[in-house]
Amino acid sequence: MEGLGVALRENRAYLCLSCGKCTAVCPAARKDAGFSPRRTVERAVNDDPATWLGGEDLWKCLTCLRCSALCPGDVRFSEFARDLRALARQRGSTGACTHGDAIFTWMRLMQDPNLRQNRLDWITDDLQVSEDGDTLYFVGCLPHYDAMFRSQGFEGVEIARNAIRLLNRVGIVPRVLADERCCGHDLLWAGDVEGFRALARLNAALFAQAGVRRIVTSCAECYRTLKMDYPSACGLKVEVLHVSQVLAQSLAAGSLALRRSALRVAFHDPCRLGRHGGEYDAPRALLAAAAELREMEHERERALCCGTSVWTQCGQVAKA
Ligand code: SF4
Ligand code: SF4
Ligand code: SF4
Structure with a gap:
C-alpha cells in the first residue's frame, strides 16, 4: 500500500523487536486492554491494511511519546500513529471527534x-x-x-x-x-x-x-x-x-x-513540552522560585499524558 512503507520506515517501525515495553508503559493500554501499540506495529508490518487500517486502534493512541522513551528499537510510535491516521483518512476512515x-x-x-x-x-x-x-x-x-x-x-x-x-x-x-x-x-x-x-x-x-x-x-x-x-x-x-x-x-x-509564597505545588509535564520538546527545567525553575515544588510519582520523561488527544475518541481513557 502506497505510503505505508514510508510510514514504517520513517518511524523505524520495521525495527520493532516485539518486546512489549511500549504496551507495558502505555497509559491508553493501561485503561483499555484491547489496545496494544506492539500489536499495532505487528499488524502494520504483517497484515493486509484492509483488515486493520479502518479500525479504532489507530485513534486510541494519545501520541504522548511515553513508549518511545523506553523503546529499544527507537520506534517513533506517536508519529507512526499520526502517519497511519493520514493514510486512514485517505480511505475515508476518521476517529470520532468529540x-x-x-x-x-x-x-x-x-x-x-x-x-x-x-x-x-x-x-x-x-x-x-x-x-x-x-x-x-x-x-x-x-x-x-x-x-x-x-x-x-x-x-x-x-x-x-x-x-x-x-x-x-x-x-x-x-x-x-x-x-x-x-x-x-x-x-x-x-x-x-x-x-x-x-x-x-x-x-x-x-x-x-x-x-x-x-x-x-x-x-x-x-x-x-x-x-x-x-x-x-x-x-x-x-x-x-x-x-x-x-x-x-x-x-x-x-x-x-518572584515573591515566594507558602503554596505547595506540583508540575504536570505536558507531553508536547516535555517528551516532544525536551523542556522540563524551565517551568520547574519558575515554580521552585515562587513556591514549594513537589515532584509527582510520574515526572519528566515518565510523566503521564493528561488523557486527551486531538479531540478524538474521548472516552474511558481520557476520563479515567
Ligand atoms: S517498545 Fe519498541 S521494540 Fe518494543 S514492542 Fe514496542 S515498538 Fe516494538
Ligand atoms: S504514544 Fe503514548 S498513548 Fe500512544 S502508544 Fe505510546 S505510550 Fe501509548
Ligand atoms: S475530556 Fe471532557 S473536555 Fe476533554 S475532550 Fe473529553 S469531553 Fe471534551
Whole structure:
C-alpha cells in the first residue's frame, strides 16, 4: 500500500523487536486492554491494511511519546500513529471527534485565506502590546476554547492575558496578530495533513508580513508545532519559545524576581513540552522560585499524558 512503507520506515517501525515495553508503559493500554501499540506495529508490518487500517486502534493512541522513551528499537510510535491516521483518512476512515466536530470546524474555517477575524477584543487596557515589534505572542485557540468551555470554568483568554502580563513584566511588549490562525496541531495529529499545511502557510505568511523574528507561546501544542513541524511544512525559520523559557531566562539573569509564597505545588509535564520538546527545567525553575515544588510519582520523561488527544475518541481513557 502506497505510503505505508514510508510510514514504517520513517518511524523505524520495521525495527520493532516485539518486546512489549511500549504496551507495558502505555497509559491508553493501561485503561483499555484491547489496545496494544506492539500489536499495532505487528499488524502494520504483517497484515493486509484492509483488515486493520479502518479500525479504532489507530485513534486510541494519545501520541504522548511515553513508549518511545523506553523503546529499544527507537520506534517513533506517536508519529507512526499520526502517519497511519493520514493514510486512514485517505480511505475515508476518521476517529470520532468529540464535541460534535465543532472544534475541527473552526480549524477548517480558518483555512480560508480571505477570512478576516477580530481576535483582539480580549486585550485589556493594562496589557502592553506592540504595533510593530518583532516578538509575537502566539495566542493559539485560547479565545475559541474560552467561548466553548467558559460554562465549565475554563478561562482561556485569562491565560493569554496573564502570559502578556508576565512578558511585560520582563520588558517584552509583544505583538498579537488579529488574523492569526490555529497552528494546526490537532488537524496534523488527526491525519488531516493538507488542512494543517494550509494553516501553516497562512500563519507563515502573516509572520513574514509582520516582520516577526521571535515567537512566544503559552500552549505546549503550539510550541511543538511551530518549533518542530512548521520548518518542514512552511519553511518557518524564526526562534520559537515557550513562555516558561522566556521567564526562566529572565529569572536566571536576575531581571525577574518572584515573591515566594507558602503554596505547595506540583508540575504536570505536558507531553508536547516535555517528551516532544525536551523542556522540563524551565517551568520547574519558575515554580521552585515562587513556591514549594513537589515532584509527582510520574515526572519528566515518565510523566503521564493528561488523557486527551486531538479531540478524538474521548472516552474511558481520557476520563479515567
Ligand atoms: S517498545 Fe519498541 S521494540 Fe518494543 S514492542 Fe514496542 S515498538 Fe516494538
Ligand atoms: S504514544 Fe503514548 S498513548 Fe500512544 S502508544 Fe505510546 S505510550 Fe501509548
Ligand atoms: S475530556 Fe473529553 S469531553 Fe471532557 S473536555 Fe476533554 S475532550 Fe471534551
